Amino acid sequence: MSDSPAAPLPDALSQPIAAFIRHLASEKRHSPRTCDSYQRDLLRLAGWMFERNLGRWQGLTNHELRRYVATLSRDGLAGRSIARHLSATRRFYQFLLREKLASDNPALDIRAPKSGRPLPKVADVDQLNHLLDSQPDDPLEIRDLCMFELMYSSGLRLAELAGLDLHRIDLKGGEVRVLGKGSKERLLPVGSKALAALRAWLPHRASLASDGEPALFVSQRGQRLSHRSIQARLNRWGIIHGADQRLHPHLLRHSFASHMLESSGDLRAVQELLGHADIATTQVYTHLDFQHLARVYDQSHPRARRGGYHGNTTEDDSPSR
Template sequence: MVPLVGFSDHLTSEKRHSLRTCEHYLRDLQRLVGWLTEAGIRQWAQVTSHDIRRYVATLSKEGLGGRSIARHLSSIRRFYQFLLREGVAQDNPALDIHAPKSGRRLPKVADVDQLNQLLEVNPDDPLEIRDLAMFELMYSSGLRLSELAGLNLDALDLAGGEVRVLGKGNKERVLPVGIKATGAVRRWLECRVEFVADGEPAMFVSQRGNRLSRRSIQARLARWGTMQGADQRMHPHMLRHSFASHMLESSGDLRAVQELLGHADITTTQVYTHLDFQHLARVYDQSHPRARRRTDAKASGSDRDLADL
């Protein structure tokens, strides 16, 4: 097997993919290498579409869902595009192979009351002031975890109520920041000087003055949720999902929500229309005078259908 180092260099230097994206590609391909080696296949040019179908079947038997298998196939297709360019392979065996369909999982969201309970606090501890600023900003602007962790001081215009973030594919977008979030960030900036030396660009830092890692942000939000009595485990993407769902409920403007989230394809954003429909359906069932009998009669089937979306 040809080493994967050349492909990794191709992703970072030519395609400008992030380190995390490259790690995902290589992890998927290393899993394929292990399977091919066990199958006695030693050269990339020997791999056929039949082999890739067998590999997909193996992944499915091992419990991977349709979306995960689709990601593996995407990695393989991208790798073979590179091999074709390098003259190592003559065709792309994964080109016309599709992952099995699986039920679409809806993202978990917190309702407005839950988020108010989570964020309507006034901490005195500097690290908790930092945490509140992070979580207010994520919910206010719908930031990804990586976008929040990578945020620098010069990205925020508190007077103008804007934040500039670098999203997937190194695409930059400017987002509005609400008054609650700007207030929380101002409080954190007053505390931040206790932890950092001049020249540190990161907006959110640890006790040691280093940029706060994604893992640390996840752990702090989980801890925050426990402290505030949240009835479900809190994680950063839940704040982003909640932002999207609440924006769509209020505005009904799918295109605007797509722009705010930084989705390249509107079909990615359309998952939130299902969440919006669930909210409307609950209101209908609770409010319409002739709805309750229908709901009672079909409750179990209705719940099952929503779970399978």
């Protein structure tokens, strides 16, 4: 199957794509390269639909879209490429719903087939940047992005995030005070991206929160978000923005710990940040490969360095021949 339709598409298929691309360029300020990628993927889908006499976007069902995904897989596309196609389709249908050109989003619960390189148990930095750099479209998504930025920024547990109250955030100092397991309190730094997300969320929180509600993160009804709601919203974020594995709160905490360890090598500091009573618990987050560990060992241990202790050597130090 080619990347673009062989025959001209009917206006009912082509014009909504053109309107969506204009929306991405003007309202969302996406780059020309990103717009081209969306357009190419959607034209490929439109060509497939046209070949099967599906002449309107309203007519694309969940079942038909699954057939299209199977076709992409048979054509040799990797799981990540198919995930990109599905992400483009989801975003497109969000636009169609807004414009009242569709009544549902057929791509919402479809996942790409697993590829040879699925999202690892610890997401790498580029993958998380892609997911967290996605722009929210409404106040609830602004809240969601804020939650996920804060979890990854400070390594919070799900219960710690859900239990956060407004007064425990110090925007000026860049800190958050959380209540961990065993009612132990710890003070954690908050990164610049998470602080920016908090500043974006707080005005919306003020308009949503019920009178007297202390929770930092509230639902559309103004009450504290439940654990299950946070899990569901994170999973939804991953689906909408093209993750090829279910996103869950522990993945963000897990990635925080691993990335901190990979950058600093300071197990004790990460133990304190995570609130672990036993350092053995922290060690399960180490995903440093053996070559990295060997390199740190060679550079750090005085009797492991090549040539001994790296002190001054003389001919008398060498073994006799």
